[in-house]
Amino acid sequence: MTNHPDEAEGVRLAKRVAAQAGCSRREAELLIENGAVRVDGQPAVLPQSRVHPHQQVEIEAGAKPTAVLPVTLLLHKPAGMPTSNAYRLLVAANHPDPERAGLRFLPRHAAGQRCMTPLEDGASGLVVFTQEFRIERKLHEDAGILESEVMVDVAGPVGPDVLARLDHPPARVSVGQRAEGHTGLRFAVKGLLPGQIDHACRRAGLRILSMRRIRLGRVPLAGLLPGQWRYLLPSERF
Numbered sequence: 001m002t003n004h005p006d007e008a009e010g011v012r013l014a015k016r017v018a019a020q021a022g023c024s025r026r027e028a029e030l031l032i033e034n035g036a037v038r039v040d041g042q043p044a045v046l047p048q049s050r051v052h053p054h055q056q057v058e059i060e061a062g063a064k065p066t067a068v069l070p071v072t073l074l075l076h077k078p079a080g081m082p083t084s085n086a087y088r089l090l091v092a093a094n095h096p097d098p099e100r101a102g103l104r105f106l107p108r109h110a111a112g113q114r115c116m117t118p119l120e121d122g123a124s125g126l127v128v129f130t131q132e133f134r135i136e137r138k139l140h141e142d143a144g145i146l147e148s149e150v151m152v153d154v155a156g157p158v159g160p161d162v163l164a165r166l167d168h169p170p171a172r173v174s175v176g177q178r179a180e181g182h183t184g185l186r187f188a189v190k191g192l193l194p195g196q197i198d199h200a201c202r203r204a205g206l207r208i209l210s211m212r213r214i215r216l217g218r219v220p221l222a223g224l225l226p227g228q229w230r231y232l233l234p235s236e237r238f
Contacts, residue, residue, distance in 0.1 A: 009050060010050035010052040011050060011051060012047065012048055012049070012050060013028075013039070013044055013046070013047055013048070013049045013050065013057070014028045014029045014032060014047035014048070015028070016051050016057055017031060017032060017037055017057065017059060020059065021059055023065060026065075027065035028047070028065070029047040030066060030067060030068075031059060031063055031065050032044060032045060032046070032047045033045060033047065033068050033106060033107075033108050034063065034064075034065075034068060034106070035106055036063030037057065037058070037059055037060070038057070038058045038060075039051055039055055039056070039057055039058075040055050040056050041056070041058075044057075045107050045108075046107070068106055068109070070130075070131035070132045070133075071130075071131055071132070071231055071232070072129070072130040072132050072135045072231070072232035073090055073109070073110075073128075073129045073229050073230070073231060073232070074126060074127075074129075074219065074221070074222075074224070074229060074230050074231070074232055075089060075090065075126070075127050075128075075129060075224075075228075075229040076124065076125060076126065076221060076224035076225060076227065076228050076229070077089075077119055077123075077124055077125060077126075077226075078124055078226035078227050079121075079122055079123060079124040079210065079211075079212075079226070080121060081121065082121050083115055083119055083121075083127060084115075086115065086127060086129075087110070087113055087115065087129065089227050089229065090109075090110040090113060090129065090229055091110065092105045094227055094228050094229055095228070095229060095230065096224070096225070096228050096230070097230060103231050109131075111131075113129040113130065113131055114129065114131070114136060115127055115129050116130060116135075116136060116139040116140070117139065117148075117216060118194055119194060119213060120195055120198065120211075122198075122208075122211065123150075123194075123211040123212065123213065124210070124211070124212045124213075125150070125212040125213030125214060125221060126213045126214065126215065126219070126220075126221045127213075128216065128232075129229075130232075135232070135238075138238060139238065142217075142238070143191060144190070144191040145190050145191060146190065146191065146216060146217045146238060147188055147189065147190045147215075147216075147217060148187075148188070148189050148190075148192040148213050148215065148216055149187070149213065149214050149216075150186075150187040150188075150189065150192070150197060150211060150212065150213045150214070151184060151185070151186060151211070151212045151214055152184070152185045152186075152187055152201070152208060152210070152211050152212075153182055153183070153185075153208070153209040153211075154182060154183050154185060154201060154206040154208055154209060155182055155206070155209055156181070156182065156183065156206075156207075157178070157183055158175060158183040158185065158206065162204050162206065163175065165203070165204045166185070166200055166201070166204055170191060171188065171189045171197075172187070172189075173185055173186065173187050173188075174186050182209055192213075197211060216238060217237070217238035218236070218237055218238060219232065219236050219237075219238055
C-alpha cells in the first residue's frame with residue numbers, strides 16, 4: 001500500500017499551523033516568524049519547513065499574527081574580515097546577551113540588514129546594520145558630523161611633533177598609552193571614512209599595528225568580543 005504524499009514528505013508548517021489555529025496561511029506564517037510555534041518542543045521559525053503527522057505542533061497561547069518589527073544590530077567586526085562579509089556573523093550563536101534588549105532572536109532580524117558604517121578590512125570594532133528606515137536616514141544624513149572614537153596602536157614612540165600633525169580637524173588625537181615598542185592613540189573623528197586614519201598615520205610616518213572603533217556618536221561597542229553582536233536598545237541614540 002502506497003503512503004499518501006503528505007505522510008511521506010510531511011506538510012508545510014504554515015499549512016499545519018493555519019489548520020490548527022483556524023487562521024489564514026499568511027497569519028500562520030507570521031505566528032511562525034514571531035517564534036510563537038514549537039515542533040516537538042523546539043522553536044520553529046521557518047514557515048516552509050515540513051512536519052509529519054506524528055510530530056507535535058504547539059502554538060504559544062495568546063500569540064498574535066503580527067509582522068516582525070525591524071531592528072538595528074551592532075556588530076564587533078573582527079580585524080581581517082571585509083565589512084561586506086560581516087553580515088554572516090548575524091546569527092543567534094554570536095548574540096551573547098539575548099535578554100538585555102528583551103528581544104528573542106528571529107531569522108527575520110538578520111534578513112535584509114544594511115551596513116551603514118563600514119570599516120576597512122584590517123580594522124575591527126563597531127559597525128551598524130539596520131532594517132529601520134529612521135536609523136538608515138539618521139546615519140546617512142548625519143554621516144559628515146557623526147563622531148567615531150577609534151583606538152589605534154602604532155609601532156614605536158609618538159613625539160609631540162608627530163601628534164601635532166595628527167591632531168587637527170576633523171580629528172582630535174591624544175595618546176592613550178605608551179609602552180615599549182608601541183603607542184596607543186585615541187582618534188575622535190567626525191565623518192570618518194574607511195582608510196582615513198590609515199592615510200593620516202602613513203603621512204605622519206607611523207605604522208599601524210591595530211585599529212578598533214569603540215564608539216559611534218553616543219553608542220558604544222559595550223564590551224562585545226570580535227564576532228559578537230547586540231541589539232540597539234530603544235534608549236540608545238546615535
